[in-house]
Amino acid sequence: MPTMQFPYPRKTSHPPPYQTPRASTFQRRRTLRNLAPYGLGILAIVLVFLYFLRSSSPTTPRPPPGTPPVVIVTTLDAKQSEHYKANIIENRKDYASRHGYATFFPNTTDYDLMSGVPSSWSTVPSMRHAMTLYPHTPWIFYLTSTALIMNPSQPLDLKVLDPRKLESLMIVDRPVVPPDSVIKSFSHLKGERVDFILTQDKEGLAGGSMLLRNGEWAKFFLDA
Numbered sequence: 001m002p003t004m005q006f007p008y009p010r011k012t013s014h015p016p017p018y019q020t021p022r023a024s025t026f027q028r029r030r031t032l033r034n035l036a037p038y039g040l041g042i043l044a045i046v047l048v049f050l051y052f053l054r055s056s057s058p059t060t061p062r063p064p065p066g067t068p069p070v071v072i073v074t075t076l077d078a079k080q081s082e083h084y085k086a087n088i089i090e091n092r093k094d095y096a097s098r099h100g101y102a103t104f105f106p107n108t109t110d111y112d113l114m115s116g117v118p119s120s121w122s123t124v125p126s127m128r129h130a131m132t133l134y135p136h137t138p139w140i141f142y143l144t145s146t147a148l149i150m151n152p153s154q155p156l157d158l159k160v161l162d163p164r165k166l167e168s169l170m171i172v173d174r175p176v177v178p179p180d181s182v183i184k185s186f187s188h189l190k191g192e193r194v195d196f197i198l199t200q201d202k203e204g205l206a207g208g209s210m211l212l213r214n215g216e217w218a219k220f221f222l223d224a
Helices: 021-056 083-097 119-133 158-160 163-169 216-223
Strands: 070-073 102-104 139-143 196-201 204-213
Touching: 021 083, 070 083, 083 102, 102 119, 119 139, 119 204, 119 216, 139 158, 158 163, 158 204, 204 216
Parallel strands: 070 102, 070 139
Antiparallel strands: 139 204, 196 204
């Protein structure tokens, strides 16, 4: 019975060059050395991107334990009676004790102001003084001595300082100088980025009640 025979596979006339293990290792090292600059370049771009991303995001240092979240500043006028000033101090202290705030009661005569200027000019140095006494307190709340806290049960964060609450109260996209000023208040400002809170009444801006976020901008604002 005849048997089938299969031909042997033909060898190629161009066999691959033989490489010793040493030559193969050298080739890999050479390839890695050629790719190293590209890898370092990509790593440098990533590090630069992360640096600018971190720099652009606001960072707030954590205050030490026991730091009051708010300090209430009220300047006392020497022309006011002692009984009146005692009532104002008690009003502020009662409110502060309910919510863990601090209080500060400087006199309008404590600061070296120019002669003949109104006593209200002591507002700025009194707030700057409070920032020095409470450097880690997030908010400085100035309230004139002619105002009275009528509802001491409500904390400031519930009324205004919470970012979402503040955004609901802000007057946005309005002319700075009514009625048709080209310059308008910001329309997309977030509550977390607000540093100065000022209210208004029927007379206009009410400078007797204001909140200032403690920080570098506040120092610039008060020292300018």
